[in-house]
Amino acid sequence: MKMNTRLRIGIIILAIFVLGSLFLPLFNDVDPIKQGTYAKSLPISSEHLLGTNSLGQDIFWFLVYAIRNSLILGITVSIFTTLIAGSVGLLSGYLGGGADRATMTLTDAVIAIPLFPILIVLATLVRGNTSFMLVGIILVVFGWAWGARTIRSMALSIREREFISMAKFSGSSTLEIVVREIFPYVYAYMVVSFINAILWVITMESSLAVIGLSKVEIPTLGSILFWALSYNALFTKQNVWVVAPVVATVLLFLGLFLTSTGYNQMYATRRGHA
Amino acid sequence: MIRLNNLVATYTTVRGQVDAVDGVNLTIPDGKIVGIAGESGCGKSTLLKVIYGDLIYPLALRQGNVEYEIGMSPGHIVESKIRRNENETENGGQVATRNIKDYWFKQISYIPQASMSSLNPVIRIRKQFVDFLDSAQRTPNILEKIREYVKSLDLPPEAIDAYPHQLSGGMRQRIMVAMATFFRPDIILADEPTTALDVVVQKGILMLLMRIQEEMNNTILFVSHDMGVHYQIAHKMLIMYAAKAVEFGDSEDVFRAPLHPYTKMLIESLPSIGDNRIRKGIAGRPPSLWEDLIGCRFAPRCPLASDLCRAQEPELVEYRQGHLAACHYAGNHINRQGSETS
Amino acid sequence: MNTILKTSNLNKVYRLGGLLFNRVRINALDDVNLTVESDEPAIISVVGESGSGKTTLAKVLLRLVRPTSGSALVYDRQIAGEGEKPSNREFFGMVQPIFQNPFEAFSSHRTVDAYLYSTAVRVADLEKTEAVDAMAEALRLVGLEYRDVRGKYPNQFSGGELQRVSVARALIPHPKIIVADEPVSMIDASLRMNVINLFLSLKEEFRRSFLYITHDLSTAYYISDYIAVMYRGCIVEFGDARTILADPQHPYTQLLLDSIPEIGHKWDRERMAMADIEAKEFQFEGCRFCNRCPIAKDRCIVERPLATEKTDGRKVYCHFA
Numbered sequence: 024m025k026m027n028t029r030l031r032i033g034i035i036i037l038a039i040f041v042l043g044s045l046f047l048p049l050f051n052d053v054d055p056i057k058q059g060t061y062a063k064s065l066p067i068s069s070e071h072l073l074g075t076n077s078l079g080q081d082i083f084w085f086l087v088y089a090i091r092n093s094l095i096l097g098i099t100v101s102i103f104t105t106l107i108a109g110s111v112g113l114l115s116g117y118l119g120g121g122a123d124r125a126t127m128t129l130t131d132a133v134i135a136i137p138l139f140p141i142l143i144v145l146a147t148l149v150r151g152n153t154s155f156m157l158v159g160i161i162l163v164v165f166g167w168a169w170g171a172r173t174i175r176s177m178a179l180s181i182r183e184r185e186f187i188s189m190a191k192f193s194g195s196s197t198l199e200i201v202v203r204e205i206f207p208y209v210y211a212y213m214v215v216s217f218i219n220a221i222l223w224v225i226t227m228e229s230s231l232a233v234i235g236l237s238k239v240e241i242p243t244l245g246s247i248l249f250w251a252l253s254y255n256a257l258f259t260k261q262n263v264w265v266v267a268p269v270v271a272t273v274l275l276f277l278g279l280f281l282t283s284t285g286y287n288q289m290y291a292t293r294r295g296h297a
Numbered sequence: 298m299i300r301l302n303n304l305v306a307t308y309t310t311v312r313g314q315v316d317a318v319d320g321v322n323l324t325i326p327d328g329k330i331v332g333i334a335g336e337s338g339c340g341k342s343t344l345l346k347v348i349y350g351d352l353i354y355p356l357a358l359r360q361g362n363v364e365y366e367i368g369m370s371p372g373h374i375v376e377s378k379i380r381r382n383e384n385e386t387e388n389g390g391q392v393a394t395r396n397i398k399d400y401w402f403k404q405i406s407y408i409p410q411a412s413m414s415s416l417n418p419v420i421r422i423r424k425q426f427v428d429f430l431d432s433a434q435r436t437p438n439i440l441e442k443i444r445e446y447v448k449s450l451d452l453p454p455e456a457i458d459a460y461p462h463q464l465s466g467g468m469r470q471r472i473m474v475a476m477a478t479f480f481r482p483d484i485i486l487a488d489e490p491t492t493a494l495d496v497v498v499q500k501g502i503l504m505l506l507m508r509i510q511e512e513m514n515n516t517i518l519f520v521s522h523d524m525g526v527h528y529q530i531a532h533k534m535l536i537m538y539a540a541k542a543v544e545f546g547d548s549e550d551v552f553r554a555p556l557h558p559y560t561k562m563l564i565e566s567l568p569s570i571g572d573n574r575i576r577k578g579i580a581g582r583p584p585s586l587w588e589d590l591i592g593c594r595f596a597p598r599c600p601l602a603s604d605l606c607r608a609q610e611p612e613l614v615e616y617r618q619g620h621l622a623a624c625h626y627a628g629n630h631i632n633r634q635g636s637e638t639s
Numbered sequence: 640m641n642t643i644l645k646t647s648n649l650n651k652v653y654r655l656g657g658l659l660f661n662r663v664r665i666n667a668l669d670d671v672n673l674t675v676e677s678d679e680p681a682i683i684s685v686v687g688e689s690g691s692g693k694t695t696l697a698k699v700l701l702r703l704v705r706p707t708s709g710s711a712l713v714y715d716r717q718i719a720g721e722g723e724k725p726s727n728r729e730f731f732g733m734v735q736p737i738f739q740n741p742f743e744a745f746s747s748h749r750t751v752d753a754y755l756y757s758t759a760v761r762v763a764d765l766e767k768t769e770a771v772d773a774m775a776e777a778l779r780l781v782g783l784e785y786r787d788v789r790g791k792y793p794n795q796f797s798g799g800e801l802q803r804v805s806v807a808r809a810l811i812p813h814p815k816i817i818v819a820d821e822p823v824s825m826i827d828a829s830l831r832m833n834v835i836n837l838f839l840s841l842k843e844e845f846r847r848s849f850l851y852i853t854h855d856l857s858t859a860y861y862i863s864d865y866i867a868v869m870y871r872g873c874i875v876e877f878g879d880a881r882t883i884l885a886d887p888q889h890p891y892t893q894l895l896l897d898s899i900p901e902i903g904h905k906w907d908r909e910r911m912a913m914a915d916i917e918a919k920e921f922q923f924e925g926c927r928f929c930n931r932c933p934i935a936k937d938r939c940i941v942e943r944p945l946a947t948e949k950t951d952g953r954k955v956y957c958h959f960a
Contacts, residue, residue, distance in 0.1 A: 185738045186746040188703055192731050193754045193808065194761025207748035336827050337798070451913050465690055465917045495688040495854035500898040500906065501913045523828040525900035552902060566829040568857045569901050570884055576861070578833035582797060 030285025036278030044091035055084040056242060064261055076264045077254040086267055089242040090275070093225050096159055096243070101220035103163045108170030109213055113201050115171070116178025127175065133168035139230070141165075146236030155238055158231070162224055170216050174209055181205050211290040218283040222276060229272070244272050299325040299348065299484065299516070303361035306340075306347050310355060315586045317343040317356075319540035322613065325533075327366075327483075330510055330517045332531030332548060334524060334563065336583055340540040341520045342410065345486045348518065349407045350397035365397070365405075365484070405484040406477040411493060416461040416469060423457040426476055447475050450505055467498030474502060478509050485509075485517045491526065503530050524563050528552055536560050539583045539594040542613055546620030556622035558629075559595050593624070601626045642715050643816065643848055644675045644683060644700075649709035649719075651695050655918060665921045667695040668706065669872035672946070675865055680848040682838065684859040684880065686895065687869035690917050693852045696869075697820045700850065701736050714815045731762045735809035739821040741801035745793040751801070752789050755808045763812040777807040780845070781837055799830045806837060816848040817841075823858060831858060838862055856899055860884045868892045871920050871927035873943075878953025888949070888960045890932045926957070934959050 026034075053060060059079040067074045073082035115126040142161065149157075181187070182205070190204050225244065231237040232245025239246040247268040251257075256264040306318040318340045325331055333341045343356065352358055397405070409415065417425060426443050427435065448454055452471055461469055470490060477485060487506065491499040507530055510517050521527060527534060527548060534551040536544040536559065544557040555561045559579075568576045581598040584590055593611055596602040605625055613623040622628075651668040671692070675683055685693045698704040699719055700711060710720025713734060718724055725733070738744040745751050752774065759770035775785040781803040793801060802822060809817050819838070823831040839862045841847045853859055859866060863880035868891065876889040887893045897906070912931040914920065920927055929939040938958055946954040 185740065185743040188701075188736065189738065189744050189754060189805075189808075190746075190757070191727075192701075192736055192762070193757040194728070194731060195757055203749065203753075204746050207746065336829060451910065453915050455916065459916070463916070463918070465914070467689065467914065468916065471913075496856065496898040496900075497688050497894060498914065500900070501911060503900070504906070504908070504911065507908075523900065525828070525902055528902045529900045529906055563829050564902060566832055567902065568832065568835075568861045569903070570857055570860045570896065570899065576832045577836070578799075578830045580833075 027285055027289055029281050030289055033278050033281025033283070033285050036274060037282055040090055040275055040278060041094060044087055044094055047087050048091065051084055051087075053081070053084070055080055055088050056240060064259070067263065073267050074261075074263050076251070076261060077256070077259070078250065082264055082267055085242050085247060086271055089244050089247050089268065090271060092155075092242055093228065093244045093275075094221075096155070096162075096228055097221035097224040100159050100162045100166060100224045101217050104166040104170065104220050105213055105217045107163070107167040108216070109174055109206075109209070111167065112171040112174025113178050113205055113209065116175035117182055117197070117201050117205060119179070119182070123175070127172070130168045130171050130175075133165060134172065136165065138165045139227075142227070142231060143234075143236060146231060155241055158228060158237055162227060166220060166223065170213075170220075173216075174212065177209050177212065178205050181208050211287070215283050215287050218279050218286075222279050225272070225275070244268050244275075298327050298366055300364040301325070301344075301348070301361070302364065304344070304347055304358065304363070305360035306343050306352075307357050307359045308343075308355050309357065312587065316359070317540055317586070318347060319586075321361075321542045323535070323542060323545060325516065325518070327516055328514045329532040330507070330519055330530050331533045331535060332527035333518060333520045333535045333537060334522060334527055335537035336522060338539075338583060338586075339537040341537050342488050344537070345407070345488050345518060345520055348484075349405065349486050350401075351407065363397075402477075402482070403480045404482050406480070406482045406486070408473055408477045408485070408487040408490050410488045410490075412470065412473045412490070415473070418461050421458060421460055422464075422472060426457070426479075443479070446479055447472070450475050451501075467494050467501070470494060470498070471502060471505065474505060474509075478513075481513050481515070483515045485515060487517060488520045489522070490519075492521065492523075499526070506530065523567075524552075525567055536563070539590070540586055541594060541623065543595070543624070544620075544622045545613065546617075546622075550617065550620045554628070556616055556620060556627040557595075557624045558599050558601050558626075601629055640676045640678055642674070642676050642712055643681055644673060644850065645712040646671050646673045646696075647710050647712075647720075648672060649696075649699065649711055650707045651692075651699060651704065652707045663918050663922070665918065666872045668692050668699065668709075671696065671709070671869075671872075671874055673867055673874065673877065677864075680842050680846045681864040682842055682849040682851055682862050683865045683867065684851045684853060684863040685867045685869060686853060686856060686859050688854060688914070690871060690914075691869040692872040693854075693869050694820055695872075697736075697818050697850065697852050701734060701818055702730060728762065731814075732812045733815045735812065735814040735817050737802070737805050737809055737817060737819040737822045740825050741796075741798055741805055742793055744805055745801070747793055750790055750792055751796070751804050752785075752791075755788075755804070755811065758808050758811045773811055774807075777810045778804070780810060780841070781807045782833075783807065798826045799833055802826060802834055803837065806834070806841075810841070810845075810847070814847070816850060818850045818852070820852045821854070822851070824853070824855065832861075835862055856884065856895055857901075868895065871917075873927055873956065874946075874954075875928065875956045876953065878949075878951070882951050883953055888953070888955050889957050890934055890960070891928050894931070 061071065061075045061079050061081060063075060063077055063079050065071055065075040071081050071083065073086065076082055111126060111130070115123045145161065187200060187204055190200050195203070228237060228243060229245030229248070232239055232243055233248045233252070237245060239249050248265065251264045301321050301323045304318050304321045305316055307314050307316050321344060333344065335341050346352065346356060347358055348363055416422065423440060423443065427439065444454060444457060447457055450471065452475065456464060456468060456472060474490065491502050503526065506517060519531065531548040534546060534548040535542060536557060538559050544551060544555065544560050551560060552564060555564060562579050566576060566578050579598060584594055584597065592607040592609055596606045599606065611623045611625050613621050615621050616627050649668050649671040650666065653665045653667055655663045655665055675681060685696060687693045695704065699706050700713065702718060706719050710722070711718055716725055716733065718730060718734070745754065755774045756770055759765045759773045760767070763773060765773055778785050778788055783800065783803060788804060796804065823834050826834065835858050838849055838851065842849060851859065851863065860880065865878065866880040866883055867877040868875050868889065870891050876883060876887070876892045883892065884896065887896055915930060920930065923929065925941045926939045926944055929935040932939065936959065944956045944958050946956055948954055
């Protein structure tokens, strides 16, 4: 795989985040969630790389755990949504007819439901008692539909191509045709879609957390902001507390974006050759 | 006339650079239909792009230039010599003065391959026609003039008001020909204009081009891999093989007594009705242009090839009046077993 | 006598909508009746312009498209229309295709021998070891070596070579008939004969029948036993190939023959009647060719011609031929 600059930078950034959040916690045996561990509102020092906040937590370690949890949620949900979108889209597009129409009606219904208001309502009902996993499940339930539609239209157009007839005359079954003939043309989109889904999940979760509707005890990029805002970090000049997660989020998103578009670029310039 | 001076045109790809036209040196006379023939990949389409000046990355003119003397049709004798110069940069890049572009559509026009697919599918044809006029030409009755012109080419008048997908491929191609010739250009470059079309439509388009050429007395450069088509319409023939020009002359001479063995084999590979003789296609493939090629490029497939051919590349020289060929054994007969007699 | 091919009142109707033409009915196949009976394998050419219906006919015979009405028979088995038809597996063992664009016929993400292998194992029901032998044998028949083909992707071949691989694949299950839709139109004119000669040898030495769809009469002349000429969904002339091409009787067949750019004979320069907008011509009640026909009379505009059988065995669909 010959990578272009964009892809390379994106992957490097992501690698830093993923590996950092995976391995750094091994060096830490202090529970970052526990409040009052340290003195409050300490500035940046060699002992506390980003200082501490009003709750006596070390900001840096909290951030590391937050990134890890956000990533775990993002990647897990994305894997599921991409798999579901792919299977539904490919099969529906290839089979066509009544099955396709029924499936797309369902898909359109899911797309049409405004997700964020529903999440707010749900979260309000179970205020504070939302389990992390529940948030994840809801995101999966609503997150597959758009991708399914796109993949279905790709499958529809590929279905008309001659090599599909050729595959039929070579004795391939429906499943084999979907996997061996159509999927290779679709998987580049699915990779990009997967990465964008991670972005989407983190955004959703952060938005909920910032308004306090997620399980805010668990450190995530959103929950840091929630706590920071609750404790008026901006007014008390504890800028690091707010700025650090924002910068981290922006960098993470940058990494995801560069990887996604860089991969797309690389794939587009590579012709189907051995 | 158009003078091609030692043209070398290069494509830059991921694998490196390849010369799609490798040293073509010719003078193309005015007022004739020049047929350019050869297999896929011989460089004929690239040559056309160079002459048209369509040199955007990854295509570049590495060496040589094209000189035009445009304006030879009766009525306006304006002599303009347009010179395209090159400055060779270190990696073989090229800087050209793009003044041939100023003459696009008016004095020189280009019908690309499969151009019937180049019409915008969501815009009606009449608007696409009007689109490439500049503001000075968009007079109120220009649409009428367009309709008249299209009618004079035997196209149904409703075709102009239609969307491209409502017309068949043949119809669209005829519209492309109409667009390219509307301004009565002095040079028309047509790249395989009839290749995807069936014989009846093809004949229609070829007759159309011949008629236009007779009326306007302009130069048409016509690329096709079908020798039968060239026989019908070309006044002069240029045969290309593996980026080189291998034969050039009056088409009558080329068909009656071809000098280059490749031309001979091309002509003999086409079946014809009523002829029950066994026909054979030419065996083998043209050489890959990625490799360093020594000697005559046709030698591996040539029944007349000798050590001389493999060692030394033949020059394009004049063997008979106005008839050039690049072959050490030009004009020799090839009998069925492939041995040579002079 | 085997019935190699028989279509009875085959119809295929498409409806088009659009701003210029409202809900237009196109009879891509209009009451097509074609019968070829022979004990020997035969090459049947179906010839016509684009829009003639020849590709639709091929698609119906390949079961890629279902006819609106009528039926079709291949080697005494009904394959289209009402009634019992063979299963897909059985059908693929009888009829195999060769498509026009060899680079579209294979997925650029798969090796070409994957298709050959799949055909051998799935359609011809061979075991793995036998399959490889069958593939090698089929490739040899078309002039290719298995080791030159194995593991390669479509863009590593030239158009002509790839088309021959396509033919090899079609041969593996020993089909009764191979339907070739414009198999050489995307190949350079000088290289076409390599593939055309292959069809001829496959018919003569290996007893395979071909349905050869083309607009190129010269290659059709070269190999056909029978020829059917189509225009806008209707057959206009049908019969023995040599007879018809030596002496075409339908004005459209004559037009087709005149349009071939041949070396040795230059065209007359009189203006020829060009085709009108396709959808319009399909709406004619009478003969579809009447607008362009040099011998058309009033009767042609209102009445569709039926088949006239001539003494030399051919059928001509014209009032005045």
